[in-house]
Amino acid sequence: MALKFLQVGKLLSKSFQNLRINPTPSSLLSQNHQINTIFARNYPGFFTKLPADHLWKAVTSVSNAGRKRGRAKGLMRKKNLNRGQIIGVGKANIQWPGLSAPIIRGRELVHRQTLPPDPEHEAKIIKLRESASGKRFNRLTPLERGWSGSKMPGRSIGPPDPIGEDAFEGFDTRVIELKTVVNMKGNMGRKRRLSCFVVTGNGKGLAGFATGKAVESKNVLRKAKNRAGQKLMFIDICDGHGIYHDFFCQFGKTKIFVYKKPEGYGLVCHRAIKTICEVVGIKDLYAKCEGSPTVQHVVKAFFLGLLSQKPYAKTAEAKGLHLVKYSKETGFFPKVVASPTRCRTEKEIRENEIIDYSIFAMDGKLPLKRKKFPMFYESSYGYQVYLKKLEKRRNHFTIKENMLVEHGEMKSFLTDKYPECKPGRLPKREPEDQES
Structure with a gap:
């Protein structure tokens, strides 16, 4: 930038090609006054001749060789410096009529x-720029985050969109898988899209799963959850917390063995199966997966197993027999859980008919469990001596536990007749003095 001070005469004699001046009144030119005028010329420079994209490229780009070596991970993101800027509002908080304030307020x-x-003006603008650049992420609570960090699998995306007057009240949709898929075309080349696999349910037995594909993440999530809401199926839950029986299910090369557990056991299974159980409403279950760990195969196999369950009422009606339950928690006391409309007699039951409910539910099959081999020390002489010494007191702990449950204390069958027939108790230790 060049600055010059010229007289009026020299100023008028200059060509007006590179000068811009305001016309001067004749009264000033007639007098011998010296007017100081500032002349400015704007030369094109680096910051004026290039657009903003070229300037940002200097700090946000990396070579192809550097990108292959992983140097593009910590680069600065492009920021929109115009974000948050309002005409008339700046560092100096000034009220401009007609720009940042009305010209007339009432009659004033x-x-x-x-x-x-x-x-806080500058802090707000900086916060807007940082949030727009995508450098900082909102921290998620442990209940909101997915299976690993802030990735989408395992996260909730809300209920499906309502269809007309029908709304999905109480439904929750969980993302099971979100990945990028590529389709190669002869004329279009590689076409990249996102594929999303979700499960939705209301926690009361209604659930469904579906896959959606789209170019943008918002569209693929919306499409997947709406499709899942249109493919609902009903799953019967036993006693409001678990499954009816053990079952085996398979899809492709994926095999799942599911076992019924008592109330309060929890969900000990694959993370995809756990997510499905939370959506369906199952609270207690144990599952073991074998074969291919493909997530979509795991979900499809587990849904096939849930739908193939045989509820108590339908089983009793199909067999024409009373269904009786024996459990360790109730001391193996028989409990009738379902009865048919007409019970068959003993003569009508065939000799080779399956009576065991667990075997009947597995279609006459049982899982082949791996044989447990003895430990290396069980054949030693010392372990045999230990077993001989343990022989006389091997059931002491079980008997003591049963007595405490039934009677509330340790007692013998002669205690009622002879009150002194009780196990001795150690006297309570008195607190020692501080000096001793």
């Missing part, structure tokens, strides 16, 4: 005035 004419400074 608004004048320009300086307002008290706003110390």
Whole structure:
């Protein structure tokens, strides 16, 4: 930039090609007054001749060789410096009539005035720029995050969109898989899209799963959950917390062995199966997966197993027999859980008919469990001596536990007749003095 001070005569004699001046009144030119005028010329420079994209490229780009070596991970993101900027609002908090304030307020004419400074003005603009650049992420609570960090699999994306007047109240949709798929075309080349696999349910037995594909992440999530809401199926839950019986299910090369557990056991299974159980409403279950760990195969196999369950009422009606339950928690006391409309007699039951409910539910099959081999020390002489010494007191702990449950204390069958027939108790230790 060049600055020059010239007289009026020299100024008028100059060509007006590179000069821009305001016309001067003749009264000033007639007098011998010297007018100081500032002349400025704007030369094109690096910051004026290039657009903003070229300037940002200097700090946000990396070579192809550097990108292959992983140097593009910590680069600065492009920021929109115009974000948050409002005409008339700046560092100096000034009220401009017609720009940042009305010209007339009621019947009063608004004048320009300086307002008290706003110390948070710059902080707000910086926060807007950082959030727009995508550098900082909102911290998620442990209940909101997915299976690993802030990735989508395992996260909730809300209920499906309502269809007309029908709304999905109480439904929750979980993402099972979100990946990028590529389709190669002869004329279009590689076409990249996102594929999303979700499961939705209301926690009361209604559930469904579906796959959606789209170019943008918002569209693929919306499409997948709406499709899942249109493919609902009903799953019967036993006693409101678990499954009816053990079952085996398979899809492709994926095999799943599912076992019924008592209330309060929890969900000990694959993370995809756990997510499905939370959506369906199952609270207690144990599952073991074998074969291919493909997530979509795991979900499809587990749904096939849930739908193939045989509820108590339908089983009793199909067999024409009473269904009786024996459990360790109730001391193996028989409990009738379902009865048919007409019970068959003993003569009508065939000799080779399956009576065991667990075997009947597995279609006459049982899982082949791996044989447990003896430990290396069980054949030693010392372990045999240990077993001989343990022989006389091998059931002491079980008997003591049963007595405490039934009677509330340790006692013998002669205690009622002879009250002194009780196990001795150690006297309570008195607190020792501080000096001793």
